[in-house]
Amino acid sequence: MRAIVVSTPGGPESLEFKDIPTPELGDDDVLVRIEAVGVNYIDVYHRTGLYPIRPPFVPGSEASGIVESVGARVTTLRPGDRVAYAMVLGSYAEFAVVPAAKLVPVPEAIDLRTAAAAMLQGMTAHYLTHSTYRVVRGNTVLIHAAAGGAGNALVQTAKHLAATVIGTASTKKLDLVRQAGADVVIDYTKENFEEAVMRATENRGVDVVYDSVGRDTFDSSLNCLALRGMLVLFGQASGVVPPVDPARLAKRGLYLTRPSLAHYTVTRDELLERATSVFDQLTSGALKLRIDRELPLADAAKAHRLLESRQTAGKILLLPHD
Secondary structure, eight states, X not given: OEEEEESSOOSGXXXXXEEOOOOOOOTTEXXXXXXXXXXXXXXXXXXXXXXXXXXXXXXXXXXXXXXXXXXXTOXXXXXTOEEEEESOXXXXXXXXXXXXXXXXXXXXXXXXXXXXXXXXXXXXXXXXXXXXXXXXXXXEEEESSTTSHHHHHHHHHHHHTTOEEXXXXXXXXXXXXXHHTOSEEEETTTXXXXXXXXXXXXXXXXXXXXXXXXXXXXXXXXXXXXXXXXXXXXXXXXXXXOXXXXXXXXXXXXXXXXXXXXXXXXXXXXXXXXXXXXHXXXXXXXXXOOEEEEEXXXXXXXXXXXXXXXXXXXXXXXXXXX
């Protein structure tokens, strides 16, 4: 099969398109013919070695496809079923072997490309707003990179939960944040977002900050929090945050957490509950995903360059069979 392989961690050029053997099927596994692959920032972290993985490896941890064959102990799926998954390495390929317990069925009302775009970022928005910090009516939330895939889903989900939403984005992407429903939109290239947030909240601050940017926004994000507010750092697109003195949280009794989707899909029931909720939101129209572009699998390096340069507004999909 054809796949993208990283033999040496590094820049986008380390994503090699080559022929490799189709992975072997275990008794509890499913061989999936990949139809669409979601490109995410965690793929960049894996490629560069920030999150080390022993090479060579096939990157990518989100996809949708059709069940090709199942292992001897798999009884819940059969060839021809439409499935999707996240947080299983090896999706930049024509085929992937995935544990059956990690696969979720895709409803007929949702096409497979939408399913691939929804798994990681849709479930991320769900766990962040329903579990990490449970957003309720009356909350005010600040969402960084609000025009990106995860940020845009967060804006929509928080608005659906009746929160007041403040979103930051660059000049060219402000309209996308407004269209998603944000009440206040801040152009971080022209404004000091900390000052803008405090003006918008009459110096109270926000109840929660969802920050996927990291180093460049961390200090000001802390300063934007209201009494007993929470900073949810769920990414580090601008770089790793330096060590933090916990005493900095004491002035206003603040909370700081660094979660990931893996912490909130530990059990099969939890995974299905979150995925089903996201699919229901898509079906009802409460959540609308923006797919920025679709590229052939061979163009994975181009996809990473676009993602890292922040030239995208929404999801990038790789298509192995187009």
